[in-house]
Amino acid sequence: MTRWRMVIVGIVTVALSRTLVAFPDAAADKAALLKVDEAFSADAQRLGVAEAFLQYAAPDARMLPQGKDVVSGRDAVRRQMAGFPAKATLAWKPFHADVAGSGDLGYTLGTYELRTTDETDKPKVSYGKYCSVWKKQSDGKWKWVVDVGTSSPEPKGN
Amino acid sequence: MTRWRMVIVGIVTVALSRTLVAFPDAAADKAALLKVDEAFSADAQRLGVAEAFLQYAAPDARMLPQGKDVVSGRDAVRRQMAGFPAKATLAWKPFHADVAGSGDLGYTLGTYELRTTDETDKPKVSYGKYCSVWKKQSDGKWKWVVDVGTSSPEPKGN
Numbered sequence: 001m002t003r004w005r006m007v008i009v010g011i012v013t014v015a016l017s018r019t020l021v022a023f024p025d026a027a028a029d030k031a032a033l034l035k036v037d038e039a040f041s042a043d044a045q046r047l048g049v050a051e052a053f054l055q056y057a058a059p060d061a062r063m064l065p066q067g068k069d070v071v072s073g074r075d076a077v078r079r080q081m082a083g084f085p086a087k088a089t090l091a092w093k094p095f096h097a098d099v100a101g102s103g104d105l106g107y108t109l110g111t112y113e114l115r116t117t118d119e120t121d122k123p124k125v126s127y128g129k130y131c132s133v134w135k136k137q138s139d140g141k142w143k144w145v146v147d148v149g150t151s152s153p154e155p156k157g158n
Numbered sequence: 159m160t161r162w163r164m165v166i167v168g169i170v171t172v173a174l175s176r177t178l179v180a181f182p183d184a185a186a187d188k189a190a191l192l193k194v195d196e197a198f199s200a201d202a203q204r205l206g207v208a209e210a211f212l213q214y215a216a217p218d219a220r221m222l223p224q225g226k227d228v229v230s231g232r233d234a235v236r237r238q239m240a241g242f243p244a245k246a247t248l249a250w251k252p253f254h255a256d257v258a259g260s261g262d263l264g265y266t267l268g269t270y271e272l273r274t275t276d277e278t279d280k281p282k283v284s285y286g287k288y289c290s291v292w293k294k295q296s297d298g299k300w301k302w303v304v305d306v307g308t309s310s311p312e313p314k315g316n
Contacts, residue, residue, distance in 0.1 A: 007165055010169075011168075011169065011172070014169075014172070014173070062254075062267060064267070064287050064288070064289060064306075064307075064308050065308065066224070066308040066309060067308070067309050067310070067311070068310065068311070069287075069310055069311065070267070070287055070310075096220075098263065098293070098303070099263070100258030100259070100260050100262055100263035101258070101260035101262050101263075102258045102259035102260030102262075104258050104259050104260075105256065105257070105258035105259075105263050105264070105265075106263070107263075107265070107291050107304065109220060109222070109228070109304065129222050129227075129228055130222070131222060131289060131291065131304050131306050133265050133289065133291065135256070145256070146265065146267065146289050148222075148289050148306050148308060149222075150222050150223065150224040150225070150306060150308065151224060151225050152225070152226065152227055152228075153225070153226070153227065
């Protein structure tokens with residue numbers, strides 16, 4: 001190979017690799033983030049809601065709870081989740097995810113079921129939907145930076 | 159300049175420009191998105207809340223209104239916002255923004271004031287906070303893809 005050919009091959013190789021870095025597989029990124037959110041819900045059943053929320057929280061995580069002020073930072077998340085009823089369970093399932101081209105920021109949307117008991121210890125189910133914003137941390141793991149949910153009517157067919 | 163020097167200068171120029179494209183100014187991106195959200199609130203005062211929500215909505219915009227099902231797509235956003243009381247005003251101010259490294263996805267968090275009237279036509283103010291997720295469209299404009307808010311207590315000092 002002549003020197004010129006080597007230079008041209010080098011330039012093409014660099015250009016291709018930069019393009020691949022700049023445009024990662026968007027579908028794979030979305031599928032991966034959906035899986036993280038699903039694992040988060042599974043861990044909430046296994047470890048408890050409060051512990052799972054902490055394990056998946058970024059250091060600068062913020063919650064926007066209904067009727068309360070913004071909850072900002074892991075310590076505040078711990079205090080907020082300490083108020084979660086011991087006997088209650090919260091399970092959710094994302095129905096949509098999107099991830100930035102750079103693969104470092106994304107969000108999931110999903111629906112949740114909150115199972116509690118009323119004053120007479122009778123089981124009670126509440127429904128809702130949520131948005132979680134996720135940021136990839138320096139160790140490559142997705143952690144949530146925003147958690148916000150709102151109540152929904154009981155799904156049709158239930 | 160020899161041919162080799164020209165080749166080296168060319169490679170360095172390409173590498174630098176790719177690096178600048180791959181790592182845009184994160185602080186400038188956040189400041190720009192905060193300004194878009196502030197302009198959105200200003201337009202809500204100028205054009206009305208319903209019209210501003212539509213003008214800033216991406217084609218795949220989703221709202222997560224309290225007590226209702228997910229509102230999905232511009233037509234559904236139009237129907238949802240048609241229910242906004244004619245005499246009410248909604249003003250907001252973001253307190254935080256973050257944007258992906260690729261500059262194509264970001265979110266803002268802020269607080270809002272909803273001014274309505276009660277049954278006796280007496281002015282009434284409600285407070286809340288919100289998360290908006292934004293996606294840069296093919297024309298380079300930021301449009302919101304997720305809008306979700308929750309009520310808050312009256313701010314201290316009011």
